[in-house]
Amino acid sequence: MTKVKLNGEEVSVEMPKEEFEKVKELLNREPTITELGGFDVMWSEHCSYKSSRPKLKLFEDAEANYDYVLAGPGEDAGVIDIGDGYALAFRIESHNHPSAIEPYHGAATGIGGIIRDVLCMGVRPIALLDPLRFGRLAGNSHAQWLFKYVVKGIADYGNCTGIPTIGGEVEFDDSFENNCLVNVACIGLGTIEDFKHAPSRAYNPGDYIILMGGSTGRDGIHGVTFASRTLTEMSEADRPAVQIGDPFTKKMIIEATLEAVKTGYVRGLKDLGGGGLTCATSELTGDGNTGANIELRKVFTAEPGMTSYEIMLSESQERMAFIVKPEGLETVLNVFRKYEVAHAVIGKTDDSKVLKVFDGDELVVNIPAKALSVSPTFKRQEKRPDYLDQLLAQPTPEPSKQIEEIIEMLIASENICSKEWIYRQYDHEVGVRSVVKCGDGDSGVLRIIGTNKFIAASVGVNSKHCYLDPYEGAKGGLVEICGNVITTGAKPMAMVNCCNFGNPEIPESFWYFSKAVEGMNDFCRSLKIPIVGGNVSFYNEDEVTKTAIKATPQIMIVGLIEGYENVITLPFKKAGNDILILGETKAELGGSEYHSVIHGIEGGIPPKVDEDKIKVRWDFISALYDKKFIKANHDVNKGGFIITIAEMCFKNKLGADLNLSRYNANDLRDDELLFSETVGRFIIETEPASLNDILLLASEFKVSVTKLGVILNQPKILIKGLKNQEISLDINKLKDLYDSTIPRLMDI
Amino acid sequence: MAQMEFIIEISLENKPAARDPVAETIKRDLLAKKGYDNVSKVRSGQYLRLILKANNEEDAKEIVTKMCNALRLFNPVTQTLNIISVKKL
Numbered sequence: 024m025t026k027v028k029l030n031g032e033e034v035s036v037e038m039p040k041e042e043f044e045k046v047k048e049l050l051n052r053e054p055t056i057t058e059l060g061g062f063d064v065m066w067s068e069h070c071s072y073k074s075s076r077p078k079l080k081l082f083e084d085a086e087a088n089y090d091y092v093l094a095g096p097g098e099d100a101g102v103i104d105i106g107d108g109y110a111l112a113f114r115i116e117s118h119n120h121p122s123a124i125e126p127y128h129g130a131a132t133g134i135g136g137i138i139r140d141v142l143c144m145g146v147r148p149i150a151l152l153d154p155l156r157f158g159r160l161a162g163n164s165h166a167q168w169l170f171k172y173v174v175k176g177i178a179d180y181g182n183c184t185g186i187p188t189i190g191g192e193v194e195f196d197d198s199f200e201n202n203c204l205v206n207v208a209c210i211g212l213g214t215i216e217d218f219k220h221a222p223s224r225a226y227n228p229g230d231y232i233i234l235m236g237g238s239t240g241r242d243g244i245h246g247v248t249f250a251s252r253t254l255t256e257m258s259e260a261d262r263p264a265v266q267i268g269d270p271f272t273k274k275m276i277i278e279a280t281l282e283a284v285k286t287g288y289v290r291g292l293k294d295l296g297g298g299g300l301t302c303a304t305s306e307l308t309g310d311g312n313t314g315a316n317i318e319l320r321k322v323f324t325a326e327p328g329m330t331s332y333e334i335m336l337s338e339s340q341e342r343m344a345f346i347v348k349p350e351g352l353e354t355v356l357n358v359f360r361k362y363e364v365a366h367a368v369i370g371k372t373d374d375s376k377v378l379k380v381f382d383g384d385e386l387v388v389n390i391p392a393k394a395l396s397v398s399p400t401f402k403r404q405e406k407r408p409d410y411l412d413q414l415l416a417q418p419t420p421e422p423s424k425q426i427e428e429i430i431e432m433l434i435a436s437e438n439i440c441s442k443e444w445i446y447r448q449y450d451h452e453v454g455v456r457s458v459v460k461c462g463d464g465d466s467g468v469l470r471i472i473g474t475n476k477f478i479a480a481s482v483g484v485n486s487k488h489c490y491l492d493p494y495e496g497a498k499g500g501l502v503e504i505c506g507n508v509i510t511t512g513a514k515p516m517a518m519v520n521c522c523n524f525g526n527p528e529i530p531e532s533f534w535y536f537s538k539a540v541e542g543m544n545d546f547c548r549s550l551k552i553p554i555v556g557g558n559v560s561f562y563n564e565d566e567v568t569k570t571a572i573k574a575t576p577q578i579m580i581v582g583l584i585e586g587y588e589n590v591i592t593l594p595f596k597k598a599g600n601d602i603l604i605l606g607e608t609k610a611e612l613g614g615s616e617y618h619s620v621i622h623g624i625e626g627g628i629p630p631k632v633d634e635d636k637i638k639v640r641w642d643f644i645s646a647l648y649d650k651k652f653i654k655a656n657h658d659v660n661k662g663g664f665i666i667t668i669a670e671m672c673f674k675n676k677l678g679a680d681l682n683l684s685r686y687n688a689n690d691l692r693d694d695e696l697l698f699s700e701t702v703g704r705f706i707i708e709t710e711p712a713s714l715n716d717i718l719l720l721a722s723e724f725k726v727s728v729t730k731l732g733v734i735l736n737q738p739k740i741l742i743k744g745l746k747n748q749e750i751s752l753d754i755n756k757l758k759d760l761y762d763s764t765i766p767r768l769m770d771i
Numbered sequence: 772m773a774q775m776e777f778i779i780e781i782s783l784e785n786k787p788a789a790r791d792p793v794a795e796t797i798k799r800d801l802l803a804k805k806g807y808d809n810v811s812k813v814r815s816g817q818y819l820r821l822i823l824k825a826n827n828e829e830d831a832k833e834i835v836t837k838m839c840n841a842l843r844l845f846n847p848v849t850q851t852l853n854i855i856s857v858k859k860l
Binding site: 124266268269339 | 785789790791792796843
């Protein structure tokens, strides 16, 4: 908070003093209070990316060389051309701070916001995904409360709007206890025509500006500056910034918007989110090189007596701004009347390049349309934290328990166990597009109705790995999430990210962000994955312990599958088939679940990514798909490959007879071999008849493929060929442990 | 002091500045459409009636307020708790 003198009166603003001076310089006079409020919001970290922008320059043109990318960073959502005249839009963003203080409405309005971002690309939102982070649940009523109501908020909002939640990811870690992470992602589908009708710009003077949807209230004023501060600085008085979601109104807005776009009279479309009307009107006109006259009192308000400042900055939910051709005004308004959504013509665009807002006769805003988007940037300091050397040097203690017991503890641990408690609250089938449902595959798969095309989508990253090495951790996240998409038979098409980090003014926190961005950039360029959008959430700190969250650069990948016969699922299908592992295992236990669950340590050397090997492995899998050799596919993730194999056994109550003596090329200890989280490995099921062809192909591609064993017709896993002992695991017991953890911790 | 039984009525509703989609829908999609356009405002909430042992009225109010807060029967960030009445049973 800064106190500045404005027209003789003292007012409080979020911006530092230098920025206030810059505003005066820009306008060549003192701003009005409404103008100052606009600058204050639009120049906040959340809206302006002032800390992250210099670093995000790395992504520049990371989408430029792909002819199927229709919209990239800077738009409300990334859009790709998936053929047959269809466009796919997707975006991920954070709603961390609101959810940390009001989990139900915070999460629900997060979903509401991301749906609007996708909707304003002119396409129908068809799926949601939600990566989450909470504190550890055991005996922690605060973490349980946040977890329970965030999930319920997502479920209620998504289910009511008729959009399936097809996937997500969750980790529980102490660093998220008070600052949980709620990231929300949405996918939209429409024709390329629809997309072209709805640019988020007002290019033409003389068009009408229509505000449609929810009424403008006093709720949520300054929600974005609130997101640009740590929770510590926030008092009770700040808390009305929390919004109440209204999914049934949203459903009508979705239908009305899509029908209005179909009329062909809509020339621009923008959702009202952070920064409210100020943000929407200045971006529409500023980016479109036009200006506008807005009549403030035309805006329908939730309560009487709202000031111009409040109306311009309100972040009330469920609102959209339309730019409409004059000759189509009545047609568009009739669509809104049909759906009974509130609407008002609030102004007209012109060629002045100035945004003018009138409150009755009084001119309350009179600024160049582009002024709000020319925020200053900061070159933040970065410094590698001193504690890392010690953490990385942490050795793996000798195992103090039997391997069987360790596997049972791992499969029952919060971060590995079944997440059915979460996804059974989500409607993941509404819309009849879902082909691979939660739990059956590493990513959700949706059919594009009317074609023989399918899309796969997955989100996630490993926060423990990123904490130890953000550069390799971000790359590892990409390997894993691309892997999730690949296991269902898809080719990764494009990436969006949501960077969740601590306070950028602290050099150690900013270092994490900086390295993660470098990791994502290097990987995406070498593996040829376009980066089509992103979101940055800073100031994620624990208000009690004053420590930053574990770095979490969430990654979302969307992939494409041609043909239903090429959709692959995770469960083992048939006893007698071979179990193969792709990729070798290295001693990479740093940040593993084995370290944290069994030994209570967080350090060690985390997995490293070898892009060349990953690339060849993906090509190899693609070749196996072409020959129809793969019957089931699951990428190796937390807990190591035995956990992966157990998960594949569960659904059809099958087992596995494994001999690992031929696999341990690096001569690892038993615990290193079994529990390392080396990225980029896959477990596949194939028929015995195709084994020779696969091995031949493997030597051609120079990839490591090892047959670990065969699928058994009984529910047990037998492991031979370890250094110390033979192991026998009961699948039914493992399944019980796997299924019961979250219900038990949540006391349900 | 011997404890007595009290009957206490409370309502939980969204803060005045927060929206109330349930009430808005009742007003817009039902009342106004059926001709009751003389209704200018509707707010919805939850109503609870509890019977509990306490030392006196003030004590009863305090117990209920604390309980609702600690168990998150409502969230003070978005909602208000109003004690409608306290009576000796």
